[in-house]
Structure formats: C-alpha cells, structure tokens
Amino acid sequence: xxxxxxxxxxxxxxxxxxxxxxxxxxxxxxxxxxxxxxxxxxxxxxxxxxxxxxxxxxxxxxxxxxxxxxxxxxxxxxxxxxxxxxxxxxxxxxxxxxxxxxxxxxxxxxxxxxxxxxxxxxxxxxxxxxxxxxxxx
Numbered sequence: 001x002x003x004x005x006x007x008x009x010x011x012x013x014x015x016x017x018x019x020x021x022x023x024x025x026x027x028x029x030x031x032x033x034x035x036x037x038x039x040x041x042x043x044x045x046x047x048x049x050x051x052x053x054x055x056x057x058x059x060x061x062x063x064x065x066x067x068x069x070x071x072x073x074x075x076x077x078x079x080x081x082x083x084x085x086x087x088x089x090x091x092x093x094x095x096x097x098x099x100x101x102x103x104x105x106x107x108x109x110x111x112x113x114x115x116x117x118x119x120x121x122x123x124x125x126x127x128x129x130x131x132x133x134x135x136x137x
Contacts (some may be wrong), residue, residue: 006028006029007026007027007028008027008028008096008100009026009027009093009096010024010025010026010027011024011025011026011084011087011088011093012024012025013025013084013085013086013087014065014067014086014087014088015086016065019088022036022037022038022041023035023036023085024036025084025087027048027097027100030047030048030049030100030104031045031046031047031048032045032046032048032051032072032082032097033045034082034084044078044079044082046072046074046076046079046082047076047104048097048100048101048104048105049101049104049105049108049110050074050075050076051072051073051074051082051097051101052073052074052075053072053073054070054071054072054073054094054097054098054101055070055071056068056069056070056071056090056091056094057069057071058090058091062086062090066088066089067086067087067088067090068086068087068090068091068094069083069084069085069086069087069090070083070084070087070090070093070094070097071083071084072084072097
C-alpha cells in the first residue's frame with residue numbers, strides 16, 4: 001500500500017504508556033492524518049503547510065508516562081485545531097513536525113501568507129490551493 005511506504009511517523013493515543021486506543025496519527029505524503037474510532041472511523045487530513053502553530057502540553061502524568069499532547073492550529077476550515085493526544089516522545093515529534101512544516105512551506109512558497117489567513121476564516125476562493133491577497137478582493 002503506497003500510504004504505508006510514505007509514512008514518516010505514526011503513533012496512537014496512549015493510555016498511560018500503553019497504546020490501547022483507536023486514535024491513530026500518521027504523517028505521509030506531506031499530510032497529517034488523524035483517524036479515530038473502531039466501528040465507525042473518522043479520518044481527518046491536513047496539509048502540513050496549512051499548520052500555523054504548534055504547542056505541546058505535558059502534565060505531571062504525561063511526564064511520568066513519557067507522553068504529551070500536541071495541539072496544532074491550522075488554516076483548514078474543517079479542522080482549525082487538531083489535537084494529537086498522549087503521544088510518546090512528544091517533544092521529539094513536535095520538533096519533527098515543526099521541521100517538516102517549515103520545509104513544506106518553503107517548498108510551496110507559502111511564507112508570509114499566514115498573516116492573511118490567521119483567524120480570518122478566509123477560504124481559498126480562486127482555487128489555487130493557497131490563501132493570498134486575491135482571496136480578500
């Protein structure tokens with residue numbers, strides 16, 4: 001399966017240090033995927049260059065069990081906030097995500113456009129895959 005060949009990272013939500021949940025997260029094809037559920041599965045996909053901000057939260061329990069929660073704020077109108085709950089090696093994953101996002105934004109030439117898209121609720125109106133000044137006009 002092509003998706004698995006291109007996976008750069010994958011994990012699932014942990015309960016304590018055990019990965020006994022049906023929430024799975026992975027990065028492939030310049031996208032972050034979040035899959036939730038057992039009988040009914042919901043999958044969310046976000047292009048890496050659409051991620052604006054990354055934060056990491058580690059409670060005392062998280063630190064004891066070696067996990068943390070990564071919160072991502074995006075320009076994606078369907079998922080403006082993505083949460084990767086109880087991820088192992090969360091600090092390293094956050095740094096890896098940050099580097100991948102910067103590489104993808106540089107590759108796509110998206111730098112500077114985040115100013116126009118933050119909190120404005122704007123969508124890509126001209127269909128070029130980017131939110132730019134023409135979308136405001």
